[in-house]
Amino acid sequence: MEKNIELEHAVELIRKHAKPVSRIKRLPITEALNYRLAEDLIAPIDNPPFNRSPLDGFTFNHAGSEAGKKLKIIGCVYAGEAFEGYVKEGEAVRIMTGAPIPEGCDCVIRLEDCTWDDQEIMLPKAMKAYENFCFKGEDYTAQTVMIHKGERLGPVHLGIIASMGIDQIMVYDAVRVGLLVSGSEIVQPGSALGPGKIYDTNLTLLTSVLASLGMKPVLADFVCDEAEAVSAKIKAMMKECDCIITTGGVSVGDKDIFHKVVQLLDAEQLFWRVKLKPGTPAMFSMVEGCPLLSLSGNPFAALVTFDLMGRELLAVMSGNEALVPKRQTAILKQPFQKRSGNRRFIRAQAVKGEVMINSDKHSSGMLASMLGCNCLIDIAAGSEGLKAGETVKIVMLEENYE
Numbered sequence: 001m002e003k004n005i006e007l008e009h010a011v012e013l014i015r016k017h018a019k020p021v022s023r024i025k026r027l028p029i030t031e032a033l034n035y036r037l038a039e040d041l042i043a044p045i046d047n048p049p050f051n052r053s054p055l056d057g058f059t060f061n062h063a064g065s066e067a068g069k070k071l072k073i074i075g076c077v078y079a080g081e082a083f084e085g086y087v088k089e090g091e092a093v094r095i096m097t098g099a100p101i102p103e104g105c106d107c108v109i110r111l112e113d114c115t116w117d118d119q120e121i122m123l124p125k126a127m128k129a130y131e132n133f134c135f136k137g138e139d140y141t142a143q144t145v146m147i148h149k150g151e152r153l154g155p156v157h158l159g160i161i162a163s164m165g166i167d168q169i170m171v172y173d174a175v176r177v178g179l180l181v182s183g184s185e186i187v188q189p190g191s192a193l194g195p196g197k198i199y200d201t202n203l204t205l206l207t208s209v210l211a212s213l214g215m216k217p218v219l220a221d222f223v224c225d226e227a228e229a230v231s232a233k234i235k236a237m238m239k240e241c242d243c244i245i246t247t248g249g250v251s252v253g254d255k256d257i258f259h260k261v262v263q264l265l266d267a268e269q270l271f272w273r274v275k276l277k278p279g280t281p282a283m284f285s286m287v288e289g290c291p292l293l294s295l296s297g298n299p300f301a302a303l304v305t306f307d308l309m310g311r312e313l314l315a316v317m318s319g320n321e322a323l324v325p326k327r328q329t330a331i332l333k334q335p336f337q338k339r340s341g342n343r344r345f346i347r348a349q350a351v352k353g354e355v356m357i358n359s360d361k362h363s364s365g366m367l368a369s370m371l372g373c374n375c376l377i378d379i380a381a382g383s384e385g386l387k388a389g390e391t392v393k394i395v396m397l398e399e400n401y402e
Contacts, residue, residue: 001269001270001271001272002270002271002272003271003272003273004273004274004275005271005273005274005275006274006275007274007275007276007308007309007343009271010271010274010282010284010309011308011309011312013270013271013284014284014291014293014309014312014313014316015312015313015315015316017270017284017286017291018243018291018313018316018317019289019316019317020316020317020318020319021172021173021175021176021242021317021318021319022172023172023173024038024170024171024172024173025170025171025173026168026169026170026171027168027169027171028167028168029158029161029162029166029167029168029169030158032153032158032169032171033153033154033155033158034152034153034154034174034214035152035153035171035172035173035174035214036150036151036152036153036171036172036214036318036319036320037147037148037149037150037151037152037153037157037169037170037171037172038149038169038170038171038172039149039169039170040145040147040148040149041145041146041147041161041164041166041169042143042144042145042146043140043141043142043143043144043145043146043164044142044164044165044166045142045164045165046136046137046140046141046142047137047139047140047163047164048134048136048137048138048139049136050100050101050136051100051101051133051134051135051136052098052099052100052101052134052136053095053096053097053098053099053101053108053132053133053134054097054108054132054133054134055097055108055110055111055132056095056096056097056110056111057094057095057108057109057110057111057113057114057132058071058073058092058093058094058095058108058109058111058114058116058121059087059092059093059095059101059102059105059107059108059109060087060091060092060093060105060107060109060127061087061088061089061104061105061106061107062106062107062126062127062128062129062131063089064089064090065107065123065125065126065127066123066125066126067123067124067125067126068122068123069122069123070120070121070122070123071090071091071092071120071121071123072090072091072092072119072120073091073092073093073094073116073118073119073120073121074087074091074092074093075093075094076093076094076095077093077094077095077096077099077100077102078096078099079096079097079098079099080098080099081099081100082100083100083102083103085102085103086102086103086104087102087103087104087105088104091104092120092121093105094111095108101133106129106130106133107127107128107129107130107131107132107133108131108132108133109123109124109127109131109132110132113125139163146160146161146164147160147161150319150320152214152320152322153171172318172319174214174215174216174318175215175216175242175243175314175317175318176215176216176218176240176241176242176243177210177215177216177217177218177241177242177243177244177245177314178218178220178234178237178238178240178241178243178244178245179203179206179207179210179217179218179219179220179244179245179246180220180223180230180233180234180237180244180245180246180247181200181202181203181220181223181246181247181248181297182223182224182225182230182246182247182248182249182257182297183200183224183225183248183249183297184224184225185197185198186198186199186200187199187200188200188203189204201299201367202247202248202297202299202302203219205299205302205303205367206245206247206302206303206306207219209303209306213311213314213323214318214320215314215318218237218240218241220233220237225248225249225257226257227257227258227260227261227264228264230246230249230257230258230261231260231261231264231265234246234261234265234287234292235265238287238288238290241290242290242317243290243291243292243293243313243314243317244287244290244291244292244293245293245294245295245306245310246258246292246293246294246295247294247295247296247297247302248296248297249261249294249297250272250281250282250283250294250295250296250297251281251296256281258283258294259272262283262285262287262292265285265287265292266287267285267286267287267292268285268286268287269283269284269285270284270285270286271283271284274305274309275342275343275381276305276308276342276343276344276345277340277342277343277344277345277364278296278298278300278301278304278305278345278364279295279296279298279301279302279304279305279308279364280296280342281296282294282295282296282305282309284309291313291317293309293310293313295310296364298363298364298365299364299365299366299367300347300363300364300365300366300367300370301364301365303367303370304345304376307325307376307395307397308325308345308376308395311323311324311325312324325395325396325397326395326396327378327393327394327395327396328393328394328396329391329392329393329394330350330353330354330355330375330391330392330394331353331354331355331389331390331391331392332354332355332357332377332386332387332388332389332390332391332392333354333355333356333357333388334356334357334388335385335386335387335388336357336377336379336385336386337385337386338362338385339383339384339385340379340380340381340382340383341381341382342381343378343379343380343381344379344381344383345376345377345378345379345395346362346376346377346379347359347362347369347370347373347375347376348373348375348376348377348394349372349373349374349375350374350375350394350396355375355377355392355394357377358372358373373397374396374397375394375395375396375397376394376395376397377392377393377394378392378393378394378395379392
């Protein structure tokens, strides 16, 4: 086991041992939000499948059109219908938005621009060919690869799939992430607080983050700080989970039991302690091929180390590298005067190339000051403080934590 390693090396070890989840299943498109597509989707039709009108009005052939010219109305066509026959010069058909443009017509004039009765219309002006005209296939044409294998499906993707007439698709199954929180001091929300107890934050926090990233959280019942109980629970979870994330019990106190837990599991302990703050005592192990990422029990520390290491694990397992936080630089708006002996990550808000520290509350157990933040400032070990106007490194988070 490696100890006191750099964050980048920890990430390297995690990514080296993580394996992609390759399960594939068929889902109705109404249930496929946030899944990754397991096949290229090729358009079977043109969209729209016919020339259509973008507005309510009259359609005819533009040839010979001029102000004051009268055209004979020979019919009406609504969306969902088709006009039978050919429209000759001097004739017009009343048409509604979305209706197919009849053969022989090449323009549409707005209803409100015309003078008309039941028999004929009088044009207010000459029309051009294909004026107010939506072409067949102008959105996409048949045999176009519309969505590529591996893409994560959002609302627009699913709308496009529906427009192709496809109702079920093959997707990669979501990564099943087991979540287990330990700590004899915590109770679940909704329960009464006894002496020395606090409400559990991490289970709800990490469940929400995982769901927002397209993962499938698998929740364990709460377990106390007993190595045998925790190891038994992890062993049971491995039967239905692709990886497991735990919080609590990874430091050096009497109740920090995970060193014994990994021994009971006969796990390969790859690292313990990472050179960063908060979340130094993070641990990563492999249990019979199942990744086990163990994080600090302090809520902000758990969130930071999940964002810095957990996302890397899930990027490999889900095949979605977009989960990895983007790193960039920004100009610091106000000073941060605290010395940082170790590499430190503090919560902040980045806007248009500038970054602001919204609070002076940086304790690893404090979560409320994360509200409104969308990034972490990466402060190097040995920093004597940061000055206003200084260029700093930031880690952008996918969510704005608000």
